[in-house]
Amino acid sequence: MSQTYLPARSSSAFIPRSRALVWLNLALTFIVGAIGFGLGFWQGISAQQVILYTVVLVAILFGLLNYIAVIFEGRLDATATPEATNETAEGPRSLWANNRIVIVVMVTMLIVYLLITATVPTFRTLGNLIAFLLLEAILVFAFKVSNRFSHGRSAFIGLIVLLALIVISSFTISGFLSAANIRAILLFAAFLGIACIGQTLVALLGGLDLSIPFVIGASNIGLLFLVSLGVPPWLAFCFVLIIGGGIGFLNGVLSYRLQGQALILTLGMGFAVAGLVQILTSIGSSFSGNVFAPVPKWLQNLAAMNGKTFGLSVPPTIILWIVLAIIVIVGLRYTAYGRHIYALGGNRRSAKLIGISEFKYWTLAYTISGISAALTGSLLLGWSGGGFIGVGDQYLFTTLAAVVIGGTSLMGGLGGYGYTVIGVLVLQVLSSFLIGIGLKYEWQQFIFGLLILPMVALYGRAPHIRAQV
Amino acid sequence: MSQSRGSQNTYLLVPILLIALLLGTAVIRGPNLVSMAGFGSAIIVAAPLIFATFSLMSLAVAGRGTVDLAVGPLLAFINVSLVRLNGLEVVTGPFGVFFVAIGIGVLYQLLFALIIIFVRVQPIIVALSGFLALTGINLVILPRPGGSAPEWMLSWGVGTTIFSPVLLLLLLAIGGWLLFTVTSFYSNLRLMGYDERAAYTSGVRINLVRVGAHIIAGIFVGLGAICYTALIASGDPTQGTTMTLTAVTALVLGGVSLSGGRGGVTGALLGAVNLFLIGYVLATFNFGATQAFVTQLFYGLILVLSLLLTLLVPVIGRYLYFISPFAAFIVLGAIVVGIMLQVSTYDAYVLADAAAGAAKPAATGAAGYFLLPIADGGVLGFVDLSPIQRMAMIGVAALAVLVFTARMIVAEAAAVRFGAFMYVFIGGLILLLFFVVGEQTHADSVSPPQQSSGVSP
Numbered sequence: 001m002s003q004t005y006l007p008a009r010s011s012s013a014f015i016p017r018s019r020a021l022v023w024l025n026l027a028l029t030f031i032v033g034a035i036g037f038g039l040g041f042w043q044g045i046s047a048q049q050v051i052l053y054t055v056v057l058v059a060i061l062f063g064l065l066n067y068i069a070v071i072f073e074g075r076l077d078a079t080a081t082p083e084a085t086n087e088t089a090e091g092p093r094s095l096w097a098n099n100r101i102v103i104v105v106m107v108t109m110l111i112v113y114l115l116i117t118a119t120v121p122t123f124r125t126l127g128n129l130i131a132f133l134l135l136e137a138i139l140v141f142a143f144k145v146s147n148r149f150s151h152g153r154s155a156f157i158g159l160i161v162l163l164a165l166i167v168i169s170s171f172t173i174s175g176f177l178s179a180a181n182i183r184a185i186l187l188f189a190a191f192l193g194i195a196c197i198g199q200t201l202v203a204l205l206g207g208l209d210l211s212i213p214f215v216i217g218a219s220n221i222g223l224l225f226l227v228s229l230g231v232p233p234w235l236a237f238c239f240v241l242i243i244g245g246g247i248g249f250l251n252g253v254l255s256y257r258l259q260g261q262a263l264i265l266t267l268g269m270g271f272a273v274a275g276l277v278q279i280l281t282s283i284g285s286s287f288s289g290n291v292f293a294p295v296p297k298w299l300q301n302l303a304a305m306n307g308k309t310f311g312l313s314v315p316p317t318i319i320l321w322i323v324l325a326i327i328v329i330v331g332l333r334y335t336a337y338g339r340h341i342y343a344l345g346g347n348r349r350s351a352k353l354i355g356i357s358e359f360k361y362w363t364l365a366y367t368i369s370g371i372s373a374a375l376t377g378s379l380l381l382g383w384s385g386g387g388f389i390g391v392g393d394q395y396l397f398t399t400l401a402a403v404v405i406g407g408t409s410l411m412g413g414l415g416g417y418g419y420t421v422i423g424v425l426v427l428q429v430l431s432s433f434l435i436g437i438g439l440k441y442e443w444q445q446f447i448f449g450l451l452i453l454p455m456v457a458l459y460g461r462a463p464h465i466r467a468q469v
Numbered sequence: 470m471s472q473s474r475g476s477q478n479t480y481l482l483v484p485i486l487l488i489a490l491l492l493g494t495a496v497i498r499g500p501n502l503v504s505m506a507g508f509g510s511a512i513i514v515a516a517p518l519i520f521a522t523f524s525l526m527s528l529a530v531a532g533r534g535t536v537d538l539a540v541g542p543l544l545a546f547i548n549v550s551l552v553r554l555n556g557l558e559v560v561t562g563p564f565g566v567f568f569v570a571i572g573i574g575v576l577y578q579l580l581f582a583l584i585i586i587f588v589r590v591q592p593i594i595v596a597l598s599g600f601l602a603l604t605g606i607n608l609v610i611l612p613r614p615g616g617s618a619p620e621w622m623l624s625w626g627v628g629t630t631i632f633s634p635v636l637l638l639l640l641l642a643i644g645g646w647l648l649f650t651v652t653s654f655y656s657n658l659r660l661m662g663y664d665e666r667a668a669y670t671s672g673v674r675i676n677l678v679r680v681g682a683h684i685i686a687g688i689f690v691g692l693g694a695i696c697y698t699a700l701i702a703s704g705d706p707t708q709g710t711t712m713t714l715t716a717v718t719a720l721v722l723g724g725v726s727l728s729g730g731r732g733g734v735t736g737a738l739l740g741a742v743n744l745f746l747i748g749y750v751l752a753t754f755n756f757g758a759t760q761a762f763v764t765q766l767f768y769g770l771i772l773v774l775s776l777l778l779t780l781l782v783p784v785i786g787r788y789l790y791f792i793s794p795f796a797a798f799i800v801l802g803a804i805v806v807g808i809m810l811q812v813s814t815y816d817a818y819v820l821a822d823a824a825a826g827a828a829k830p831a832a833t834g835a836a837g838y839f840l841l842p843i844a845d846g847g848v849l850g851f852v853d854l855s856p857i858q859r860m861a862m863i864g865v866a867a868l869a870v871l872v873f874t875a876r877m878i879v880a881e882a883a884a885v886r887f888g889a890f891m892y893v894f895i896g897g898l899i900l901l902l903f904f905v906v907g908e909q910t911h912a913d914s915v916s917p918p919q920q921s922s923g924v925s926p
Binding site for chain 1: 534536584588589590591593594595597598599600601602603604605606607608609665666669675710714717718721727728759762763764765766767768769770771772773776777779780
């Protein structure tokens with residue numbers, strides 16, 4: 001039996017072999033489509049829009065379900081034989097032994113839910129019930145179903161969490177699915193996502209880049225400073241990108257021999273860069289560290305909330321992010337460069353033996369990281385309209401968090417930018433949800449912190465030391 | 470390698486050299502450091518950083534690339550909790566405060582260790598998670614800097630004398646770690662940090678060892694938080710990130726390997742003191758509005774440079790294995806103490822001969838032997854010799870000192886620990902320093918101080 005671990009390459013990429021599965025997917029899609037259709041009319045949106053959205057939804061959902069089904073099938077074939085031999089001991093005892101953790105966690109959640117419902121009257125709403133059921137479903141999915149996927153478990157878990165978050169938020173927060181809010185979420189996701197490009201590549205090689213927030217802040221004030229000096233804005237923009245790339249290159253070269261300590265080294269570089277740029281910009285200026293100058297119009301349009309792309313009322317940054325994401329995903333998957341990065345991240349020694357230059361790819365990844373950070377900083381200038389060194393501070397750990405939640409291993413070799421996109425979206429939707437229910441920034445941070453651990457624990461566990469000896 | 474026994478600490482040579490340079494510069498740039506108040510406040514300001522670095526060191530030795538990024542927020546968490554509990558008048562007494570501070574630190578680190586052991590997630594992710602969660606919760610507990618420390622703690626942070634409770638805490642912590650290094654638990658810890666698989670296969674109970682390392686780290690964080698609370702006498706939820714970054718820098722600067730197995734209290738202490746001195750030296754220069762940025766730039770550059778220097782550690786170990794880091798520390802320390810004496814007594818000699826008269830024979834008698842190359846001009850006073858005789862005497866004495874120190878350095882290189890002579894020598898030096906500093910403070914109070922070249926810390 002041929003194992004289809006890369007089903008997207010085969011000709012029947014999106015059609016499962018089993019007929020029953022296709023029909024099941026079709027039925028599911030139509031049910032969801034019908035619900036959406038009904039809800040759309042119930043909300044009083046114009047008929048054309050409802051039809052358009054329904055068609056788009058049905059098409060995407062059907063494609064996605066089939067895609068999942070294909071991967072599911074491939075894994076099922078591979079695991080069919082061992083499972084058949086294992087399931088000799090039937091009965092409730094083996095059921096308990098196999099599903100201990102899930103059952104315990106689910107029962108605990110049920111008890112907690114019932115307790116809260118019994119004691120707090122305001123908690124008894126439909127939204128909370130749905131939220132609870134969704135959480136239980138996520139648990140079952142995460143523990144049982146996702147094991148059967150051949151690859152990308154984390155991506156599926158991330159997608160389900162994302163879906164659940166969207167459903168819960170749209171029930172609890174009025175105006176969550178409004179165009180303005182979605183645009184805002186996507187815009188912030190775009191900033192974070194562009195900053196994460198470099199972090200993902202570096203993480204794939206097994207490194208970390210903590211200079212990103214400092215490069216963002218430095219390019220933010222550096223660009224405005226150059227513009228205020230009278231340099232043509234486009235030239236200044238290119239110059240900032242090149243400088244960012246240069247910093248990244250330096251990071252790569254310096255950390256090449258110190259790969260275990262890349263984290264600390266890039267942090268030091270970030271400190272130095274931020275300090276240097278602030279010194280340069282504050283010489284002969286009375287505002288220490290901050291730069292005040294008008295931001296060019298096209299840059300504002302590029303990143304502001306009300307920006308327009310060829311007449312469409314979508315900020316160009318979002319489009320830019322989508323384009324970059326496609327380039328990076330396709331590049332990682334199908335070009336020699338991308339495959340070599342995976343090879344190096346997976347096993348340095350064997351990659352070297354087949355003639356892949358480690359130095360080249362290491363510095364390349366860091367250079368791209370520098371460029372993407374500088375790009376984010378420049379775009380953030382258009383969004384905020386004023387230079388500020390601290391603009392990148394929150395990206396110090398959110399870039400890492402997005403990469404980790406998406407499922408890219410920090411040890412290298414596993415993951416990809418597509419996963420990071422999911423991680424970025426989860427973070428932004430969650431953040432929007434938390435703002436929506438009235439939580440302050442510090443609580444958000446607290447919840448982010450607590451969220452990372454279980455997400456990673458679901459798929460990023462190391463084998464026991466016994467298994468490593 | 471037969472000579473490798475003595476060279477296992479050669480990584481300390483870099484921080485030792487750096488500390489000598491920095492301390493010399495610091496004393497010359499800001500002579501205020503050499504006084505009771507100067508040393509006292511320096512110890513109190515540096516103590517939280519030192520403890521945070523100790524905590525990081527204990528985890529770094531345990532291996533798996535454990536860099537607890539959450540150390541700063543954890544310190545701030547304990548700080549704001551103490552202030553909050555004090556405000557609510559729940560915990561005010563010394564015993565309660567120590568119990569709460571160390572308890573929180575140990576509990577957090579225990580949780581950290583259990584997650585690493587049983588969930589088997591990379592430590593860096595746990596640290597990241599803890600960083601975000603604690604930074605958030607700190608702001609919830611105390612939205613902005615404020616509150617007040619317990620009453621009895623207020624006298625700790627004044628820093629007019631060297632012998633403050635903070636120094637006692639530091640000495641206790643250092644002594645405790647040094648005692649800990651004698652145990653077999655410590656060798657197990659180092660073995661585990663260096664090669665976890667080897668430790669496991671040779672029967673070390675690695676889970677227990679890891680938990681132990683984390684508990685020690687928790688104690689250090691708790692002590693650091695107490696010192697921090699005493700220093701600022703209030704609560705501050707915002708300084709966690711800065712503290713993490715500086716502590717990690719100090720850790721690297723002290724030559725502790727982030728990949729595990731190598732490190733100790735000496736390196737961490739040297740690193741933290743180095744970092745404090747860098748800040749002190751930079752503060753004596755006046756960069757105007759860009760002061761903060763210059764400091765940031767230098768922190769970053771020094772971090773990068775010291776990391777690059779760790780690449781040279783094997784080279785140093787190969788070619789300089791005959792130099793004992795501790796002996797080098799003694800010699801460089803003697804030179805720096807000479808500079809201190811010179812700087813601190815200079816004004817007293819010029820301005821108030823009568824007041825300095827008491828300090829003069831002491832400095833001549835004891836320091837004259839070892840501090841000749843530096844302190845000859847101001848201190849030596851053989852009146853009844855001709856200049857040529859004096860030159861010859863000085864030359865011979867200097868030669869003898871050189872030969873003696875060189876012999877001592879090489880001899881000590883093979884030893885893992887100090888000889889008894891070294892302890893006596895160090896003790897004598899420290900006593901001499903305190904004596905002279907005390908005299909100098911006395912002289913200052915007699916004649917108004919004329920030191921205008923330095924900037925107060």
